[in-house]
Amino acid sequence: MSIQITNLTYIYDRGTPYQKAALKDISLFIDSGSFIGLAGKTGSGKSTLAQNLDGLLIPTKGKISYSSGIVVDMTPRVTRNGKEKLKRPKRIKRWKELRKTIGIVFQFPEAQLFKNTVLSDVMVGPLNFKANESEAKTAAKQALKTVGLGPAFYQRSPFELSGGEKRKVALAGILAFKPKMLILDEPTVGLDWSSAQNLEKTLMDINRSGTTVLLITHYMDLVYRLCQRLLVMADGRVIADGKPIDIFGDEETMAKASLLPPEIFSYAECLRRKGLGLDLGKTATPEGLAKEIRRCL
Ligand SMILES: Nc1ncnc2c1ncn2[C@@H]1O[C@H](COP(=O)(O)OP(=O)(O)O)[C@@H](O)[C@H]1O
Ligand SMILES: [Mg+2]
Incomplete structure (x- = not known):
């Protein structure tokens, strides 16, 4: 699914002394x-x-058009004397469909868990979107398998799991209703190395199967290995x-966003400066870097 965002502005607590413009006139296209x-x-x-994209927040100004045909149009009216008149936020039409199309895994997955067993928790999404009990169960088991949680987890309480396991349950809860786009808000924070690796592989598979993925992260190594495109906000x-x-x-942008390039990128770039014609698009992993060095020598 693709999304066109046009002049999106979002202001928290508008009209109060605390008002805060959190998004300022953002336009971009997200390719399917x-x-x-x-x-x-x-x-x-x-x-x-992320929350404007999945309908949890309604834009203060601007327009979001989804290729599924859903349009959230909050483009202000311009009055005769040239002033902008903001539209009043209304319920989004086809909101439930929008929530089904875009799955979001929050920064704090605990906020997303409610049921007393892992299996019933992951079934909530499918049931909500009109699957029957047995379809929901099949979808939940499949999703739990995708994130690496086997039958031993089905009857456990999600609240007694480790942080990494909770995050996996939250992700499974989203995957179970098969969204066309997946948004993950800093999913690897607090995960141990092997869980982070598993998650990385899972995300790669999900994307290969056609799901659009938006990954919010500070880890540029992850971005280097996974993403074709990077958006930086300030x-x-x-x-x-x-x-x-x-x-x-781009040192200026990286400094503004307080980001460090991946170490492996810095090595590869350094070799390039010394005259080796490496393709930096292929050096995101040690194997890739080794291959590129061999090719160039
Ligand atoms: N619920 C809220 N109420 C008021 N201000 C908020 C709320 N959530 C976020 N903000 C403010 O909006 C700005 C953007 O926040 P956020 O989107 O959470 O940034 P990020 O995810 O990049 O850390 C920040 O200045 C933050 O303080
Ligand atoms: Mg955040």
Whole structure:
């Protein structure tokens, strides 16, 4: 599924002394099937953008058009004397369909778990979207398998699991209703290395099967290995949008967003500066780097 975002502005607590513009006039196109990274300092607006995309927040201004035909149009009316008149936020038409199309795994997955067993928790989504009990169970088991949780977990309480396991249950709960686009808000924070590796592989498989993925993360190594495109936000705006390797080399943007290029990228770039014609698009892993070095020598 593709999404066109046009002049999206989001203001929290509008009209109060606390009002805060978290998104400022953002326009971008999200291609169907792409794997996009979204990075930026804490408070730059990443989570707010994610919640506008999946209908949890309604834009203050601007328009979001989904290829499924859903349109959230909050383009302000311009009055005769040239002033903008904001539209009043209304319920989004086909909201439930929108929520089914876009699955979001929150930064704190605990907020997403409610039932007393893992299996029943993961069944909530499918049941909500009109699957019957047995369809929901099949979908839940499949989703739990995808995230690496076997039958031993079905009857456990989600609240007694480790942080990493809770996150897997939350992800399974989203995968179970088969969204066309998956948004993950800093999913690898607090995961041990092997869980993070599993998650990475799972995301790759999900994307290969055609699901569009938007990954919010500070880990540029992950972005290097997974994403074709990187968006960088600062203070409510998108300040860079391009191939990860081009942005990693852009010191000004990286500093603004407080991001470090992946170490392996820095090695590869250093070799390139010494005259080796490496293709930086292929050096995201040690194996890739080794192959490129051999090719060049
Ligand atoms: N519920 C809220 N109420 C008021 N302000 C908020 C709320 N959520 C976020 N903000 C503010 O909006 C800005 C963007 O926040 P957020 O989208 O959470 O950024 P990020 O995910 O990049 O850390 C920040 O200044 C934050 O303080
Ligand atoms: Mg956030």
